[in-house]
Amino acid sequence: MMASSYSTKEEDGHPSGASSHGGPGAVKSKKPDNTAFKQQRLPAWQPILTAGTVLPAFFVIGLIFIPIGIGLYVTSNNIKEYEIDYTGADINSSCYSCAKSYSWNSTTSCVCSVEFILEQPFESNVFMYYGLSNFYQNHRRYVKSRDDSQLNGDQSALMNPSKECEPYRTSDGKPIAPCGAIANSLFNDTLELYYVDSNGTRNAVPLVKKGIAWYTDKHVKFRNPGGNNNLTVAFQGTAKPVNWAKPVYELDPSDPDNNGFINEDFIVWMRTAALPTFRKLYRIIQKKSSTTPTLPSGKYFLNITYNYPVLSFDGRKRVILSTISWMGGKNPFLGIAYITVGSMCFFLGVVLLIIHHKYDTRNSSADIPN
C-alpha cells in the first residue's frame, strides 16, 4: 500500500499555513466553535462518595430493608403449606408398589392413596401443586423440543411440525400433535383429595382445574387448530405423543374450553421450569364461605392415579397444598435475606462511620500536596 497519507490537498500546496491568498478578510477562521459541548464544558453533576452521602445511604438502605424483611417474614410465616411426597421410593410408602411396577407400557393404571393430617385449618383459597424433583425441564434439548406454531394452532405446523421436535416429531409417519419432548412427557398423574370428616366419611374436596395457567398462555400462545369446533376433526391425521394414553383432543372431553392445546394442565406443563426441582399448579381449592376454612384441620386422603414414573431417574413427586398472600406462597428466604442485608448495611454504616472518624485523612482545607 503506498500513499495512504497522501492526498491532493497536500499536493496542491498552500495548506493551512499559507492561507493568506486573499486579504485578511477572506481568511476563514478555523477556530473551533465555543460551545459547551465541544469545549467539554457541559454543565454536569459531579457526585462524590463523601461520608455525607455514603453513610446516610447505608443507614437508609438498612432502615428500608429491615422493616420490609420483617414484613415479608411475618407474611411468609402466616402462610400455611403442606407437602406430601408420594413418589413411593420408600418401601413404607403406600405408592411403593405402584412406583415399582409401573412402566410406560402398562395399560392399567395403578392407584394408591396417601393419608395425611392437617394440624391447622387452611383459610382462604388453597392451591394444590405437584412438585417434581431431579426433573430437568430446563435442559436445552428439552426446552427447545416444542413447536410454538403448532401449539398456536397453525395448520401447516400441525401437519409438519418443526424439526426441533425430533425425535418426537412423527410417529408411524404421522405428525405428532403436540410434538416434542415436553409434550411427550406431560405429567399425567391424577390427584384427588378427600377430607375425612369427624364421622369417618370421605368427602371429595372440589378441585378447580381452570385458572391455573397464565392468561397469555391460555388465550394467546396456545390455540387449537381450526378453532375449538370439532377437535377430533381438527387433529385428524395426527398421532398422539408416544407416551400419552389418549390423544390431545381427549385431554378434557367434558369442557371444550379446556381441551386440546388449550387444556390448562397441558399449558402449565408446557411452561418449562427453570430448575430441576419445581412445582406446578395443579388445582385450586376455592374458598366456599367466609365462615368455614377451605381446608379444615383434620385427616385427609390423597388419591393418586400413579401414571408418571420418576424413580428411573431418581426423581421425586410431591403434592403441595398452600395458601398464598399478596406476595405469593411461603417464602421465608426473602424475608430473612432482607433482614440480613438490611442489618449488614446498618452495621457497615456504623463501621464506616467509625473508620471515617478515626482515619479520615482528608481535612476540609484545600491543601493538596503537589
Place this chain on the structure above:
Amino acid sequence: MFRKRPPPEEERRVRANDREYNEKFQYASNCIVTSKYNIITFLPVNLFEQFQEVANTYFLFLLILQLIPQISSLSWFTTIVPLALVLSITAVKDATDDYFRHKSDNQVNNRQSQVLIRGSLQNEKWMNVRVGDIIKLENNQFVAADVLLLFSSEPHGLCYIETAELDGETNMKVRQSVSVTSEPGDPNNLASFDGEVVCEPPNNKLDRFCGTLYWRDKKYTLTNQNMLLRGCVLRNTEACYGLVIFAGPDTKLMQNSGRTKFKRTSIDRLMNTLVLWIFGFLVCMGVILAVGNAVWEREVGSLFQSYLPWDPPVDNFLFSAFLSFWSYVIILNTVVPISLYVSVEVIRLGHSYFINWDQQMFCSQCNTAAAARTTTLNEELGQVEYIFSDKTGTLTQNIMSFNKCSINGQTYGEVADPLGPQPKKLDFTPFNPLADPGFCFYDDTLLESVKVGDSHTHEFFRLLSLCHTVMSEEKSEGELVYKAQSPDEGALVAAARNFGFMFCSRTPGTITIREMGQPVTYTLLAILDFNNIRKRMSVIVRNPEGRIRLYCKGADTVLLERLHPCNQELMNITSDHLNEYAADGLRTLALAYRDLTEDEWEAWAESHRCAGKATSCREDRLAATYDQIEQDMMLLGATAIEDKLQEGVPETIAILSLANIKIWVLTGDKQETAVNIGYSCKMLTDDMTEVFIISGHTVQSVRQELRRARERMIELSRTRDGGKEEGTGGWSEACFMGNGVREGQGRDVAGGVKQLQCSPPPPSNLTDNISGEFALVINGHSLAHALEADMETEFVSTACACKAVICCRVTPLQKAQVVELIKKHKKAVTLAIGDGANDVGMIKSAHIGVGISGQEGIQAALASDYSFSQFRFLQRLLLVHGRWSYLRMCRFLCYFFYKNFAFTMVHFWFGFFCGFSAQTVYDQYFITLYNIVYTSLPVLAMGIFDQDVPDHRSLEYPKLYEPGQLNLLFNKREFFICIAQGIYTSVVLFFVPYTVLSDATQSTGVPLADHQTFAMTTATALVIVVSVQIALGTGFWTVINHVCVWGSLGSYFTIMFALHSQTLFRIFPSQFHFVGSAQSTLLQPVVWLTIALATAICIVPVLAVRFLKLALRPRLSDTVRYTQLVRQKKRKAVSRSAGGGWRSAGSVSEGRLGTRGGSRRSGYAFAHQEGFGELITSGKNMRLSSLALATFASRHSSSWIDTLRRKKHTHTHTPPSTSEECSSAPSCVSGSVPPLSNSSSILGGSQDTPIEEDVGTASAQNTQTVPTSSAQTQPALAPDSEATAPQDSALALSTGIFTSPAVRYHGGDSPGGWTVSLGTVQEALFGWKGIAVHTNASNSPGAPSVAKETSQLE
C-alpha cells in the same frame, strides 16, 4: 498499486520521445491510485480485510458453529446482528475514506499538462503522461512527474522550484539542465531529441539521483541537480521542458508517502493480551462445563432418557460433552463481546474530536487548530514518560530579535525594573519613517543617543548596516524586504534600520545605506566571510570621503583577542556586559572596526588576490590572509540577540517535568546554542547539582565520560543524602527526589537486572540511589558512540538518571535512534515533537509523534499523529486530553469487562442446574441486544464525556498525570478486580433469584420458577445492577449521560414489553416464545423484591469498598475533586492562581539567573554558512535576486513573501530564506571545542581521503599562521583552530560535492565559473540540507583515523 510488477528494476532505461521503446519495460504510468476499492470490489475486498481481524474471524467462526443444530445454543441472530452491525460500521467508515481518496485521485489525475507529441505540444491529463514523454512546465505549475530538466527559458538552463510539498522547505531551489540539452536554445528541437537515460530504479531518496544520459554517442552524468520532482512548484521560470523519468507511483513523492507505521497503544496491547486470557478462560469454562456435562449425562441424563432421549448423533456421554463444550463456547462468547473493539474506536474518535475542537489549542496567529491525525492513540497521551523535542521551530520560534546592546561601555536595552509595569515600546516612526513597525525595543536612551549623534553609537549601527551579507529587495516604494541568510543577521540589520542606518541596496562593489535619512554609498572592497572556524565576518569598505575601514563582528571569544591593546578597559566593561547577556540566555556578538591606510589595504589586497588565485589550499590561505588583517581592532560594543522562545515554553516544560515527564531536547544546533536554550526554557537551572557534558570523540572517551558522570552522580547524591538522614529515610527521599522514582518502583527493576547482565560493570542499582538534579548534554559525535550496541545501556542508565538531557548536533537519524533506544530499554511511552523534515524520523519512531503545524513546512505535521502550532499546547494535550482519554478508556474497559462477565457468568452457574446442557438463562433477544442496546450507550457516554477533575485542575496539579505513567488505572490487577466483581455480580444475580423464586408463586398462585420468569427477573436485575454500577462509575453527569443511562433502562423495558407483546407473537409465533412474560413477571411484587435484593447485595459492598478507598487511600484526583466540592460549598474563591507552584519556582530561578554572573559563556549569534560573501562580491547572486525581484512584483500572492510579511507584522524583521536548521545542518560533523568540555580529542570530518588530507593541511596551516600573526593569542587560539579545522573541511565537503572543484579552480571573481558553481550559490542562499545530512550520516566511522591524524599534527 495492485499491479503485478515484473521483478524489481535493476536500472531504468528511458528513451526520449520513443513510447514504443519505453513500453517494453512496463513502467508505471503517471496515474496514481491511492484508493483501495471500486464499486465492484468494495464488498469482497473490504470484507476480506475485515475478516483478517482476529476478532471478526472469531465471531464468524462462532456463527458457523451456531449453524450446527446439535451445538447451537443460541439463535443465529444473536451473533449475526452484532457482527453485521460491527462490520457495517467499519465498512461505512472505509467507504467514506475511500470516496475521498477517489475524489482526490481523480483531481490529481485529471490535471492538464502539455506533452510534446510528434513535435507539437498537446494537452494531456496527468494520468496519460508516460515515462519518456517530454512535457512542458510553466511558471507556478506543479511538476507532474519526476522529470529530467532538458531546457529552461531562463539563461544557463536554470530553473527555480519550491519544494514545500516534498521536504517542507519553503525556500527556492535552483535546478539546471544538462548543458548539452539546453544548448539548442529552441524547444522545438526537443521533439527530435532522442537521448537515452539510464538511471537508478525508483527510490525514495529525495536528495539523490544518479544516472547517465546517452546522446549522440556521448555520456553525460545526471545528478539531482538536473531533476524536477513531482510535487515541486516551478517558480520564477517562464517555462521549462523535461523528460519524464519516473511517473505515478514511481515518483519520489509517492515513494516517500509510504503508509505510516501502524501504531498501537499499550492499552491496545494489554487489551489484546487480556482478550487472549479471556479466550483461555472461556475454554476453561467450556472444559469444566463439558466435564460436568459428561458426568451428568452419564449419571443422570442416561437415566432421564425416557423423557429426554439423546439426539441421534449422540450415542454416548463423551460425544455429548464434546458438543456441549462448543455450545458453551457459543453462549459464553459474550465475555469477549464483539462490540468491545467498535466501542473503543468510537470512544477514541470522540476524544480525537475533542482535541480538534479544543479552542485552547487553537492558535489564532496561524489560524491552526490542533488536529488528531491518528485517532487510535489518544489514551497513550495520558501515559507519556519521555518527551523528545526538537529545538528550532519547536521550542524556539526561530525568530531573532535585537534585544540589548553595549556601545562604548554603555549598556542599552536593560529593562530597569522587571516587576514594574511593562515599559512602552519605542515608536520609531516620527524619527525614521522607514522603520519597521514590527521592531520592538524598550530603552529610549539608545534612541536618544542616536539622535544626539553620539559617534560611537553611529559607528555601531553603521557597522551593523554594512557588515553583513543580507540582500534587499524593494518591493514597492519604501517597502524594503531583507533576505538574510541567518535570522541573527536579519535581526541586526533590521535593528540598524530602525535606528536610522538603513541598508538599502548593494551591488557587487558598493553598499548603499541611508544614514539618518541621507543616502550614502560605500565602496565595498572586500568581504571577509564568516565560517565556523573564524566565527566572525568582516567587510572592508571605503566611505565617500575615501577612508578605508574594516568592520568586523564575531564571537566575543574570537574578537576580543584581536583588539588593539588600548581597548583593555572597554573590553573589560563589555565583557561584563557580554556575560550578563549570556546569563540571560541571549546570543551575543562583539563588534569592532579598524581603520586601514591605503597602503595597508593595497598590500593586503594583493596578498588576498594571491591567496584567492592559489590552486591548492585556497581556503586556508584565504583564512590566513583574513586573519592577518583582522588585528588591532577597536572595540565598538556588543549586541545581544534573543532567540525567541515560543510562547509559554518554560512554563510548559516546568509543568511537564512536574508531571514526571522527562524532556530530552534533540537538536541539530551547536552545543552552546542548545545549552543556552536549555537555560532559557528552564530545562537547565542553576539549582541543578551538576550538568554533565559528554563530548568525547572516541568510544573510550565517551564511555569514560559516561561512567565518570554516573560515579559523580552517585557520589554527589551520597553526600547529599548522608548529610541529611541515615538509613531508610534517606533512601526514600532519594527515591522521591531523584528521577529514579520510577525505576525504584518495580517495573523497571527487570530492566536494571538486564543491564547488570549485559553491560560491562555498570554501578549497581544506580538509578535508585541518585538524588539531586542532574543534566546531561551530549554531542552528536559522542552520541554516535553512545548509541552503539555495547554502550547503549550505559548511556541509557546515565541519561535516564538525569532530569534533563540535551543532545546537540544530532542528525535526524540519531534523533530516531535515541527514541528507539528509550523505547527499547525503558518500556516507557515516548512522545516526539518537532516541526521540520529532520524530525520526521523521530516522530515516526516514537509512540506518539507530534508535529508543529502552521509554520513553514508540513512534513513533520504530515508524519505526525497529532499536530498543533505551539509547543505550549503540549501541556494541554497531555495533561488534559491525554489524561482524560486514559482515564476514560480505563474506566470504560473496567466497566466493559465487568458488565460482560456479570452478564455471561450467569450461564455458567445455571449450567450446574440444567444438566450442563448449555441452556441460556436469558431470552435470546436479550442476549442479542444486551451489548449493543441495553448497556452500550451509558458506557460509551462515560467513555467519551467522563471527567474526574476539570481541565484547569489537571494543569494546576501536574502530579495528577502520574497514574497514567504508572499504568495504575487499568492493568492486569485492575482487570482481575473487574472480573472478580463481575463474577460476584453474576453469582448474586443467579443465586438470589434461584433461592427466592424456586418456591415463590405469583399472587395468583402460579409458581414463579418457570424459565421465562426466571429469565426476566435475572435480566432485569442485571440491567439494573449494571446501570447502577455505571452510575456509580460516572463522575461527570452531563445531560448526555443522564439521557444514556435513563434511556437505556427505559429502552430495556420498552423493548422487553414490545418483544413480549401479543402483536409480535401473532405475526411470528415461532420466534417470540416469551409472549406475555414481561407483563406477568414485572407485575409481581416478589420479582421486584428479588431485583431490589440482588441489586443491594451487588452494590453495597462496592459502595463500601469505594468509600473506604476514598477515606483511607485517596488518590490525588479524589482529593482534588473533594477539595473542589468543599470550595464549591464554601462558595469562597480561594485565591490560588493557576499553576502557582511552577510560577514561584520559575521566578526563583529567574532571580538567580541574574546573579549567576559569568558562569556560562554565551553562544555567539552567528548561524550561517560561509560562501556568501564571495557570491556577493562576485556578483553571481545579483542575477538571481534581480530576477526574484522582477517576479515578486508580478506575484503578490506568493506564499513565502506573505509569510514574511506576516511575520514582519508580528515580530521583528525576519529573513525569509532561512530554513530552520540552516545554521546547523552542515556543521553537525563537529562542534567547536565546547567551553565546558573535558575532552581534548577531536573528531575528523569524513571518510573521503582527499578531504582528510585537506583536514591535515588545514589544521597545519592554521596552526602555522597563528604564531606569525599574533604570538600573544596563540595559547588561546590554538585549541580552537585545531578543533574547528576538520569542521571546515566538512563544510567544504557538504557544499563541495558537486561544486567545490569549481570554486577552487575558478577563483572568487571569475564570471565563467558561476554556472558550474551553481550549487554553491543556491545552497548558500537557501541552505543545504540534504547533502549535509548525508554527510553527517557517514561521518562517524572516519573519526578515529582523523583524530589520530590530528593528534600527530599536534
